[in-house]
Amino acid sequence: MAVTITENASKELKRFMEDQKMGDGSLLRIGIVSGGCSGFQYDFRFVDEIDEENDTVSEQHGVKVVVDKKSGLYLDGTTVDFYESLEKRGFTFENPNAVKSCGCGSSFSA
Template identity: 65%
Template sequence: MVTVTEKAAGEIKRVIGEQNMPEGTVLRIGVAGGGCSGFQYKLGFDAAADREKDHISEQHGLQVAIDKKSDLYLDGTTVDFYDGLEKRGFTFENPNVTRSCGCGSSFSV
């Protein structure tokens, strides 16, 4: 299971509201091949999730969908939002990672 922190969920809900996305919009979290270490994290929005193809949860009032293939690589991951002086954005704390690139946007398991 992937955990979305309250701070990350709040930022995502803020973006959904600002962009006037339709009711029922879900946060889709996944992985894709690429990057210098093999896989990259994906965050996006989707109009709907399919319970047969996705693991779906509600966290802090936010619907989260993860396709079952990505879930294998993301199990135990925490998604947080960092808002500091030097950078701002979402972070992934993934216990399955064996190696990651210097910028932290790609990884291997």
């Protein structure tokens, strides 16, 4: 699988889904799009549909995760975690394919 969701991240994602009253059919799409200060940005959103030919679907800690084939090339081995401290709170991406990342951690170059 191209992307791994930690148990901590899945807990936060499930909490968000409950708060937003999302149904069981909601899937977390993780991908990349062109842009950001480093070349690519992470695309991290919930969807209700998949492309049977181009998407890979897995279930991790109770969260259904979708990654398209193109994004999978850049995200292979990536771990998504949730970090919470006094100074920072949010999802983090540990991407072994990133040559460099921006300071905010939401864009990278490969």
